[in-house]
Amino acid sequence: MASNKGVIFKAIPDSFPVIGEHMELVTREIDIKNFPLADGDILLKNQYLSLDPYLRGRMRDSQIESIADAFKLGKVLEGHGIGTVVKSNNRKYQVGDYYYGFIGWEEYTHVPADAVSGDEGLEKEISKSELPKSYFLGLFGMPGFTAYIGLNKIGKAKKGETIFISAASGAVGQVVGQIAKIKGLCVIGSADEELTKLCPNGIDIYFDNVGGETLDIALNHLKINARVIACGMISQYNTKNPYGVKNLMNVVTKRLLIQGFIVFDHYHEMEPFQKEMREWLKQGKLKYKEDLVEGIQNAPNAFLNLLTGKNFGKAVVKIC
Amino acid sequence: MASNKGVIFKAIPDSFPVIGEHMELVTREIDIKNFPLADGDILLKNQYLSLDPYLRGRMRDSQIESIADAFKLGKVLEGHGIGTVVKSNNRKYQVGDYYYGFIGWEEYTHVPADAVSGDEGLEKEISKSELPKSYFLGLFGMPGFTAYIGLNKIGKAKKGETIFISAASGAVGQVVGQIAKIKGLCVIGSADEELTKLCPNGIDIYFDNVGGETLDIALNHLKINARVIACGMISQYNTKNPYGVKNLMNVVTKRLLIQGFIVFDHYHEMEPFQKEMREWLKQGKLKYKEDLVEGIQNAPNAFLNLLTGKNFGKAVVKIC
Structure with a gap:
């Protein structure tokens, strides 16, 4: 058994979310070896979680429609992230593959078949690139x-x-x-x-x-x-x-x-962007600053810093 | 000697202009026969004055730049209008010709050579059209x-x-x-x-x-x-x-x-507009409603009605 720390969406905030009141740190146990996977499911060990201002908009009443789905009360918070596959019942993913898509604010995420939405192109890039993997959540993301x-x-x-x-x-x-x-x-x-x-x-x-x-x-x-x-x-x-x-x-x-x-709305136009960014980065014309914290237990505080403008650079949580 | 009633810009209003305080009705005398015209000048007998909301923006401190020039304190107010030429020292205009452009809120306007800005195309239209002349200040203007x-x-x-x-x-x-x-x-x-x-x-x-x-x-x-x-x-x-x-x-x-x-910014694209509007009007697809008052002395009150939304249709003053 392994421990699986995570952050639960506990209540809808009216103003700034408060740790403990709206976001709660929990530690659950997970049996990786015997974790039951349905057909198409994967299990991730999360590496990097991106913290982005739009996530605040997901902390709302699920009756209100908006850009991205509302978070579910009592469930773990989500965000863009990078994980590695530790168990797979999905023919697209082998153990050890990178996964780039929505993950939980937690150490391990079970992605059911219908929620598997990894970006194949970016996953290939991530596995072969010499750049820090987290860059794909920011500069290239x-x-x-x-x-x-x-x-x-x-x-x-x-x-x-x-x-x-x-x-x-x-x-x-x-x-x-x-x-x-x-x-x-x-x-x-x-x-x-x-x-x-x-x-x-x-x-x-x-x-x-x-x-x-x-x-x-x-x-x-x-x-x-x-x-x-x-x-x-x-x-x-x-x-x-x-x-x-x-x-x-x-x-x-x-x-x-x-x-x-x-x-x-513009994801189908990503190619020229990635090409130019890579070029500029290589030529040293572009620099990239991250505001990185380690440990999922520090995600709520880092998110609050982001909402109050205390971050300097792209806010990323290094999970493992 | 003829009388030339007009409306003077007396003071800059902070909120709604007040008749007497910011707009003042004056009656001056004008000797049309002996009116001195410099080279290029014309003298108009005004027929229709258009009242438009943007004129309120011209009742400002002339230090502040905006779309249209600020009105000059102590001078007669201006607006789009139609007049007929009663005296001309300008080879483009004969006595009896229509003039379409900026006129004063007054019965007779002296247009100095450098301010003559009549729209030749519309003036031709106005003289030959069977539509009410005032339509060219609204529907076709x-x-x-x-x-x-x-x-x-x-x-x-x-x-x-x-x-x-x-x-x-x-x-x-x-x-x-x-x-x-x-x-x-x-x-x-x-x-x-x-x-x-x-x-x-x-x-x-x-x-x-x-x-x-x-x-x-x-x-x-x-x-x-x-x-x-x-x-x-x-x-x-x-x-x-x-x-x-x-x-x-x-x-x-x-x-x-x-x-x-x-x-x-779009006046160079007027042709298709006029063509379509004429067609729609002829076919009965389009109707046009004017809110017409008679006499330049009634212009200030009609302008206030416009600013408070009391007009129903295009606000026009029939001057003579």
Whole structure:
């Protein structure tokens, strides 16, 4: 018997989740050798768990529809992760293979046949790549791709333009900033009244990760025909009283475009992204910063740090 | 000597303009026969003045830049209008010709050479058309074209979609609604909590003329990938304390597009608009409602009615 520490979704938070109240650490036992697998099932030993702001949106009443399914009360929390297969009743996976997909916030995850959603292409990459495996949860994963699609496809960034990025040290923001520099944009990555000094001629693109007051201020600094890439609004995830944005008149007078997007809609376009990122990384044009904690028992606190902006770099939990 | 009644911009209003305080009716004398015209100047006898919400934005401190120039304190207010030339020192205009462009809120307007900006194409149309001349200030003018460009180019309206229009009885809204019907959209033109009943499956397009709380409510009813055509925000024109829009998280979760636009940017694309509108009008598919007042002395009150939503149809002043 092995121990299987994990984090349970215990109650729906109204504001910031509280450890013990909404997320609870539990230790269960697991008999790996005799673990019963139905046809198509696999059992994973988890290696890396990605912590992402959108997970806060899954801590909601399951009656409310949104981007991703609500977490189930009493069950273990989920997230993007990398595991290795320790037992398999699925002909696609052999023991020792990498699995890239949704895993539990726990040391071992049983993935039933109908939930097996591993990304074969990325799993091959992970097994042969010399890069840290966790990079595939960030730079080459959802956050990196979010940065790439948001900047290029939604924002149509052009050389010589000025971009302002909120949460610029986060998983998405750090990649946005670097790609923008590679493309020859002028990059501003901090948020306060100093915008007038930093961008005396105004902002062409605002890559918005935080929403609320920062968005409100940015609206006043945007140029005519500027674009707001609405990627996330982390300042609004932990409140029932959202901030009221007052400067929307700029949308009309400056002919602004505000475009929301969800990276999940663009996964079929991943190839050029991965190719360019690999190239830039190899050439040293791109650097990648992770904020790594060890042990699944530290995931809840790391998640809270992420929600309060205390992380510097992509938040990842190294599980084993 | 003739009398020349007009309306002077007397002071900058903080909220709704007050007659006497911010707009003042004056009667001046004008000697038409001996009126001195410099080279290129013309003198107009005004026939129709268009009252449009954006004029409120021109009642501001001239230090603040915006779409259209600020009105000059102590000078007569301006607007789109139609006049006939009563005296000309400009080889383009003969006495009796129609003039279509900016005129004063007054009975006679002296247009100096450098301000002569008449639209030759429309002037020809007006002189030969059997339609009421005032239609060229609405249906065939700026508001009609705003509706057309907003719906087609910005909103990319498609058959079978559901559109919600605020200020649907106004100059722009009434045209939006009718074109949308011609194109086979399901049209909803009122604003309250009834949206859930009227659009149980949600809204694909919101044509926003009012902003503020109506925009906030609409955001909650939009479908995934819906579009907001940000045409105007009349609810916010008369306050220094704009409404705070709280439901912008929908922009991210529903991948919304919010696109502001100003019709002035699209005037080079007017031809297909005029052609289609003429056709639809002839076929009886399109009707047009004007809210017409007579006498320039009634312009200030009609403008206030427009700002408070009391008009039903395009607001026009018949001057003579």
